Amino acid sequence: MIAAASVASMTGFARAEGAAEGAAWAWEARSVNSKGLDLKLRVPPGWEAIEPLARSQVGAWFRRGSVQLALSVQRADAALGGVVLDSDLLEKLIALSAEPVAAGRVAPPRWDGLLQVRGVLRATDANESTGPLPTAWQTGVLETLDRALAALQEARLREGAVLGGVLGALLEQMETAASGARRAANDAGLAQSARLRERLAAMQIELDPQRLAMEVALLAAKADITEELDRLDAHLVEANALLASGEPVGRRLEFLTQELQRESNTLCAKSNALTLTRLGLDLKTMIDQFREQAANVE
Numbered sequence: 317m318i319a320a321a322s323v324a325s326m327t328g329f330a331r332a333e334g335a336a337e338g339a340a341w342a343w344e345a346r347s348v349n350s351k352g353l354d355l356k357l358r359v360p361p362g363w364e365a366i367e368p369l370a371r372s373q374v375g376a377w378f379r380r381g382s383v384q385l386a387l388s389v390q391r392a393d394a395a396l397g398g399v400v401l402d403s404d405l406l407e408k409l410i411a412l413s414a415e416p417v418a419a420g421r422v423a424p425p426r427w428d429g430l431l432q433v434r435g436v437l438r439a440t441d442a443n444e445s446t447g448p449l450p451t452a453w454q455t456g457v458l459e460t461l462d463r464a465l466a467a468l469q470e471a472r473l474r475e476g477a478v479l480g481g482v483l484g485a486l487l488e489q490m491e492t493a494a495s496g497a498r499r500a501a502n503d504a505g506l507a508q509s510a511r512l513r514e515r516l517a518a519m520q521i522e523l524d525p526q527r528l529a530m531e532v533a534l535l536a537a538k539a540d541i542t543e544e545l546d547r548l549d550a551h552l553v554e555a556n557a558l559l560a561s562g563e564p565v566g567r568r569l570e571f572l573t574q575e576l577q578r579e580s581n582t583l584c585a586k587s588n589a590l591t592l593t594r595l596g597l598d599l600k601t602m603i604d605q606f607r608e609q610a611a612n613v614e
Contacts, residue, residue, distance in 0.1 A: 322473055322476055322477050322480055322562060323476040323477070323479055323480035323483070323559060323562075323565070323613055323614075324469070324472045324473050324476040324564065324613070324614040325472045325473075325475035325476040325479050325612050325613065325614065326347055326348065326349045326350065326380055326381035326382075326472065326566070326612055326613070326614050327347060327348055327349065327381075327472065327475055327612060328345075328346065328347050328468050328469075328471030328472040328474075328475060329344075329345070329346045329347075329468070329471060330344075330345045330346075330464050330465075330467035330468035330470075330471055331343065331344050331345070331464065331467075332345075332460050332461070332463040332464035332467060333460065334456050334457065334459065334460035334463075335456070336450075336452045336453055336456045337452065338391060338392050338450075338453075339389055339390065339391050339392065339453055340389070340390045340392075341387060341388065341389045341390070341453075341456070341457055341460060342387075342388050342460075343385060343386070343387055343457075343460055343461050343464040344385070344386045344388075344464070345383065345384070345385050345464045345465060345467075345468045346383075346384050346468070347378070347381040347382060347383045347384070347468060347472065348381065348382050349381065349382065349611060349612055350380060350381050350382035351380070352380060353374075353375065353378055353379060353380055353381060353383070354381070354382045354383070355371055355374050355383050355384075355385070356382070356383070356384045356385070357370055357371065357385045358384075358385065358386045358387065359387045360387065360388070360389050362449070363387065363389065363449065363457075365449055365454070366387075366449070366454055366457060366458065369458055370385065370458070370461055373458065373461055373462060373465060374465065377465045377466075377468075377469055378465075378469070378614065379564040379614055380564060380566055380567075380614045381472075381614060383468075385461070385464075387457065387461075389457075401436065401437060402435055402436055402437075405433075405435055405436055406430060406436055409425065409430055409433060409436070410425060410430075413425045472614065475612075476613070476614070479609060479612055479613065480559055482609050483555075483559055483569075483606060483609055483610065483613075484556075484559060486602055486605055486606045486609070487552055487555055487556055487559075487606070489602050490548075490552055490576070490599060490602050490603070490606070491549075491552055493595050493598050493599045493602065494545060494548050494549060494552065494599070496595050497541070497545060497583060497592060497595045497596065497599070498545050500589060500591045500592040500595055501541050501542070501545070501589075501592055541582070541583050541586050541587075541592075544579045544582045544583050544586070545579075545583070547575070547579050548576065548579040548580070548583075548599075551572050551575050551576050551579070552576075554572060555569065555572050555576075555606075558572070564613075564614045565613060566610065566611075566612075566613035566614050569610040569613055570607070570610055570611065573603060573606055573607040573610055576599075576603045576606070577600070577603050577604075577607070580596055580599040580600045580603055581600070583596040583599070584596035584597065584600070
């Protein structure tokens, strides 16, 4: 059931209503961000039998998100509520009093006294079922839940479409910044070589060409960010592929964001030019924005 057409957000809201003879009901479903799939389910007293089936349906629709489901029911035959007598508790109280009554230590329990014991009488409301759920009710409630979950998924996909556009734009910006960093790194290497020669000339130090070439190569190796940029490009390609896959990719995007952050940190640490440092800082800002948005992806 999980859609494979676009990125899905973890945020959404939906409501679906249904009815059968003698009852009407409504499901409200909402979801927000979560590391995994977390379900909070609220049903009226007496409807607990549908909980495991409802949980199974949620698992068929979603992989991640904090999903909250609430069922409200209106019974036609209980509009004014009623009272339930707990016969089992009543029998236990009578049985417990048999021995002291037989021994003459206490008087036999009176009906009015037994009814005052907490739990013997319990008020019910219109939402409560005090007996087995009719099959038509249970089937109808679960069908309505499926419609509510489908609507919730549609809401998550609508928000996901916007989210995917934002993430895609950020990836394009990062690709542009990475290309600029590669050009800046090449220019910085040439500028560094020129600065070294100027310093040596200013200090009237002469090095043989071979020694000078070795010093330039050593400085270039220390400042080389080719590997970092190659890995950065590979991570950006993978992020684009994940967004295009249409699968639940939130966890993998979060991992890729950590790797992108690692490479941008190294790039800034190795930078030997102001232009390259600025591009590295821009990349870090974009990656932070990407991480915040990716946290919303299922």
